Amino acid sequence: MDSEHLPKSPVFPTEIIELIIDHLQDDIVALTRISGTSHAIHHSCHRRLFRSVKLVISPTPKMFIRVFRHNPSIGQHVRKLVLHIHPRLSEWVPGKQNTQDLAAVHENIQTLTQTPFVEKLSIRGSITSWNSLHATLQQPILNCIHSASLTELSIEAFVIPVTIFRSCVNLSALMINYVEDSGKPEPNDQARMSPHSPQPMNIPQLRSFEVVSSTAFALALLRYRDSDGHPLIRFDRLETLIVPYYHPKQEMQVIEDICKEATGLETFACGGIMAGTESTDWPDFSHFLMLKNWRGQGKLFSESLLQGLCEKLQMFPQPNVLETLDLEISLPEGWHYLPISIQNEWGQLDVVLSRGFPRLHTVSINVVLFYSPPADPDSESAELRESERLFREKFPCLNGNPAVNFNFSTSFWD
DSSP states (O other): OOGGGSOSSOSSOHHHHHHHHHHTTTOHHHHHHHTTSOHHHHHHHHHHHTSEEEEEESSSOOHHHHHHHHOGGGGGGOOEEEEEEOGGGGGOOTTSOOOHHHHHHHHHHGGGGGOTTOSEEEEEEEEEEGGGSOHHHHHHHHHHHTOTTOOEEEEEEEEEOGGGGTTOTTOOEEEEEEEEEOSOOOOOOGGGOOTTOSSOSOOOBOSEEEEESOHHHHHHHHHOOOTTSOOSSBOTTOOEEEEEOSSHHHHHHHHHHHHTTOTTOOEEEEEEEOTTOOGGGSOOGGGOTTOOEEEEEEEOOSHHHHHHHHHHHTTSOSSOOOOEEEEEEEEOTTGGGSOHHHHHHHHHHHHHHTSSOTTOOEEEEEEEEEOOOOSSHHHHHHHHHHHHHHHHTTOHHHHTOTTSEEEEEEEEEO
């Protein structure tokens, strides 16, 4: 229905209309169908339909981008934006005889100028290099990254300069995944520097930071200082840190550098600690003075890894404020033939967790068994129940403590 012919007012009160649309907000088909019934419903439906969108900026014209281009007002509703940047964008140069598909690129990326209120932005670069993009393509992306409304940013498979975050004034959550430093800094944003102040204006203050296979970039970001000694991003009020382990020594360096500033860290997650690694590859918990929640993952093929966990847990500062612990341990096929000394370490873990943690109220332990499960589902269920019973017996202290909610589970990984 043409919007010019929509009824000018709803039959029901606005509050009732809003409640109905709230109830349908996850039903895209229903919202699309009822959006043409009145002006009030039309606006409310669009506000929900276009709150979260995914744009693919590529040489191939996309129908959704055409919708944005011919209906610029809907971009005002976008709060969450996923932006896919096609590798061929590096081939586009203004003024050159571009192919027809590349000629559409610049027009496509201008769609970003129609989304001024994005709060959560995810950029996926397909190993694209920022330096390979022409400035007229960079600027709309920069405008999104530097928007005053942006609070959460995720960047994946991109080669970018660490200085790209210089003007992210309200950024509070950052995730970097396979991100590398381009080595070519963005020009200094002098407009955000006060000549009469020892501090630059509006340095972004992170509350959450996730680093996945991007340790060199993270270290460059942490250690960057301008000519006056100012950082690009502040970490002193960081509350949540997530660092999966792929190269433990590198990730440990990131954690150590962050903990020098983030003394009030409350939630920490690490994972991927592999078989054959040293027991010291577990984090040094002595840094976490205010840690309330910890989640760890490890693949246990050696006694030292479980011993190391027990040793590191005993390094928690005393008194500590740890409240929840979520641990996942993977065991190899043939796990039930592991030496009895390894099996005894589970009992040591039970003792360690039952002492020295006065505020601990929730412990979750999941044991993943690398095993070929039987074809019969009933046999598999029986095997899991028996495995869970055997492991649970290793934790008499936690099982018998009414103040601790102890959750234990086992699962197969074929």
